[in-house]
Amino acid sequence: MDKGREIEIRIEWITREEAGWVGTQEERVLIEQSLGHYPEFNAFLRRELERAEGGLFFRGASGMVYRVGPVAEEPGGLSGIEICLRSAGGGGRTISGEGIDRDIWAFLEWVIQNVGGEWTLEALQKVGAIYRIPGAPERV
Amino acid sequence: MEVQGHRIHYVDEGADRGKPTVILLHGNPTWSFLYREIIPRISHVCRAVAPDYLGFGLSDKPRDERWYTLQNHIRVMTKFINGMGLSRVILVVQDWGGPIGLSYALKYPDKVAGMLIMNTWAWPEPSEFHASVMPWRMLHAPLVGAHLFLRKNALVERGLYLSTVRNRERLRKGAVLNGYRLPFSSPLSRIGMLAFTRNIPLRPGDLNWERMKGIKEGLRALPFPCRLLWGERDIVFPPSNAYLFQKLIPDCSPPSMIPDGGHFIQEDAPKEIAGEILALLDQT
Numbered sequence: 001m002d003k004g005r006e007i008e009i010r011i012e013w014i015t016r017e018e019a020g021w022v023g024t025q026e027e028r029v030l031i032e033q034s035l036g037h038y039p040e041f042n043a044f045l046r047r048e049l050e051r052a053e054g055g056l057f058f059r060g061a062s063g064m065v066y067r068v069g070p071v072a073e074e075p076g077g078l079s080g081i082e083i084c085l086r087s088a089g090g091g092g093r094t095i096s097g098e099g100i101d102r103d104i105w106a107f108l109e110w111v112i113q114n115v116g117g118e119w120t121l122e123a124l125q126k127v128g129a130i131y132r133i134p135g136a137p138e139r140v
Numbered sequence: 141m142e143v144q145g146h147r148i149h150y151v152d153e154g155a156d157r158g159k160p161t162v163i164l165l166h167g168n169p170t171w172s173f174l175y176r177e178i179i180p181r182i183s184h185v186c187r188a189v190a191p192d193y194l195g196f197g198l199s200d201k202p203r204d205e206r207w208y209t210l211q212n213h214i215r216v217m218t219k220f221i222n223g224m225g226l227s228r229v230i231l232v233v234q235d236w237g238g239p240i241g242l243s244y245a246l247k248y249p250d251k252v253a254g255m256l257i258m259n260t261w262a263w264p265e266p267s268e269f270h271a272s273v274m275p276w277r278m279l280h281a282p283l284v285g286a287h288l289f290l291r292k293n294a295l296v297e298r299g300l301y302l303s304t305v306r307n308r309e310r311l312r313k314g315a316v317l318n319g320y321r322l323p324f325s326s327p328l329s330r331i332g333m334l335a336f337t338r339n340i341p342l343r344p345g346d347l348n349w350e351r352m353k354g355i356k357e358g359l360r361a362l363p364f365p366c367r368l369l370w371g372e373r374d375i376v377f378p379p380s381n382a383y384l385f386q387k388l389i390p391d392c393s394p395p396s397m398i399p400d401g402g403h404f405i406q407e408d409a410p411k412e413i414a415g416e417i418l419a420l421l422d423q424t
Contacts, residue, residue, distance in 0.1 A: 032286040033205040033331070037338050037347075041282035081283065104287050111283055123274040124284065130275055130302070131294040133287070 010106035012059040019057040019065050019086065026084040029100050031071060033080045044115050045081055060103025068107070083107065098134050105135030143219045149198035150191040150220075151175070154183030159421050160228035160253040163221060164190040167235020167260070168336040169295040171197025173319045174234075174406045181414035186230075186421055191220055193240075195332020197323050208335030210236075210348050214243040227251065230420055232413070234258040234405060235377075236336055239355055246358040253424040255366045256416050257385055258405050259377045263356035264349045266342050269376045280337035289334040290327035296320050303403035305373050311407065359388040365423050366392040369416050371401025371408055 016022070035042040048056060049070060056068040064085055071080035083104060105128065112124045128136020141148045151172045162182060164175045172190035179188045192199040193213055202208070217240050221229065230253050233241035238260025245252045261267065270276055279288055288294040300320060301311040310316040324330050341349040366389050370382040382395035396416065401408040 030283070030286055030291060031327075032283045034335075034338060035282045038277075038282055045282075101287075101291065104291070108284055108287060112281075118273050119278070119281065120273075123278050127275045127278045127284070127288075131279070131288060131292070131298045133292055133294070 010061045011103065011110065014057050014059055014065070016055060016057055019059075019067065021055075021057065021065075021067060021086065025087040026067060027087050028082050029066070029085045030083040030104055031080065032082075033071070035079065035081060040115050040117060040119070041111070044111070048114075058107065060099070060106060062099030062103050064099060064103060066103065066107075101133070102135035105133060141220060141223055143216050143223065146194050146200040146202070146216070148191055148194070148200075148216070148220050150189055151179060152187070152189050153179050154185075154187045156187050157185060159186040160230045160424055161187040161189055161224070161226045162230045162232060162417055162421075163226075163241070164188065164232045165217070165234070165237030165241045166190070166193070166196065167237050169196075169299065169324070169330075169333040170235075170320065170404070170406075171323060173197065173322075174404070175232075176319075177410035178232075178406060178414050178417070181411065182417050182421075185418065189224065191217065192323075193217065193236075193332065195335070201329050201332060203328055203331065205331050205335045205338075208332050208339070210239060210339050210351060214240050217241075218244050218247065222248075228253045228424075230254045230256070230417065230424065232256045232258075232417060233260055235260055235403070238262050239352065242355050242358070243351075245362060245364075246355065249361075249363050252364050254364050254420045255362075256369060256413070256420055257366055257382075258369045258413070259371050259374050259381075259403050261377055261381055262352070262359060262385070264341050264344075264352040266340060267377055267381070270340050271342060276337075280334060285334050285337065289337075290330050293321070293324060293330060295333055296324060300404060300407075303374070303376065304407045305371065305402040306398075306400040306408040308402070308407075311404075316407075356388070359385070360390065362389050362391070364391065365420065367416050367420055368393065368395035369405065369409070369413060370395050370397050371403060371405040372397045372399050373401060374403040374405075376403045 059065050067084045071082045112119050113121050125137050126140045129140050166174045171192045175190045182188055195201045231241040242262050304311050339348055368382045372379050386392050398409045
C-alpha cells in the first residue's frame, strides 16, 4: 500500500488494535453509496480493503481515529464505503467538524493519488480550492 | 400531491384564465424557490405551477442514491403533471428541467402549447465542462462527491455563486443563499444533488446515453412553438447549445442572449424570463 509517499503525510495508518476499535462506539461521518460510476475507484478501494481484511484505520492530523470500511457488497465489486469516527464517549473531547473535514480531505488526497491516471492530486486540490473545502489549499 | 408513495411539493399561483398553465421546472441544486421572482410577474395572466423534484426542495427525499435516475425523475414528473389534470401546459425548463420537460413533451405533445428552453441540453454528447476532470468529474468522483456534496453542500455554498453573473453577490451570502440552503440542511437531504451529477452520460454505454439520444431525435418532431433564452456566460451549457436547439427544433425562435447571464439564468434575468413566458402565452 502506497500511503502518502508523494504528498505530505497528514494521516497515520494504524492497526485495528492501535485504533482501539474493539467494542468502540462509532459515528459515521461520510458515506459513499455509489462507487460504480468510475470503476477504477471501486477496484482500488476493493483491493485495499481486501488487503486490510475489511477495514482501514487511520489517525488524522486532528488526532481523531477513523475506520474506513464497506457498507455493502454487490457481485463484481463494492457498492459503497463509509468512514466512521471513533466516538470519544461521554468524557471525550468535543468533536470538531472542521477537524473531521480536514482529516477526510487528507484521506481523499491519498485515494486520488493512488487511483491515478486522469485523477490527479492537482485536479483535486484545484477543485478543493475553488469550492473552499477545509484542508484544501487556498490557491493551486 | 402524492406520486408513487412520495409527496411532491409545488408552488401553485394564479388562476386558470383560459391560457395554458405554465409549469416551471428547476435543475440541480435548486428547487421551486428558483422561480420566486418570475411567478409573480406572470401569475396575473395565467396559472403558474413550480414543482420540486423528489430529493429537492420540500418534496420527499428518498435516501437511496439508486432511486435518483433520470428515468425515475421523468416518471414522477410525468405523473405529477398529468395528476394536475391540466389540458394544456407551457413548459419552462433549465438545466435538468430540459431533459425532464422535453421527455414529457415528447410523450404528450398534444398537451404542450409551447416551451421556453434555457441553459440546458438534450443530447447524449457531454459539454466540454461535463467531460472535464477538473472541476466537474472530480467534483462528483467517488468519495470526493460524497464529501463535497453531502458533507459540504458545495454546489449550493459555492456552485450557485460561481454560476451566476449579474446578481451573483446575493448567492455569496444572505437571504437568497439561505433560501437555497433551507431544504438541504443535512447530508442525507443532499443525495439527489449528487445523484444528478452521476446521471450525466459521457460516452456510449453510460447510464442515460440512449435516453438522451432519444430526446435529441425527438426534437425534430416537436409540434409546438419554442423560445430560447440563454445566459451567455454559462460555462456549463454555452451559447452553442442554444443554437443547436434552434437548428434541431422546427418551430423555434432565435435565442435571446443575456450577455451578463450565467447558468442560473433565473437569478440573473427574472424579468426577461417573465417577458419570454408572456410572449409565449400570447403565441398560443
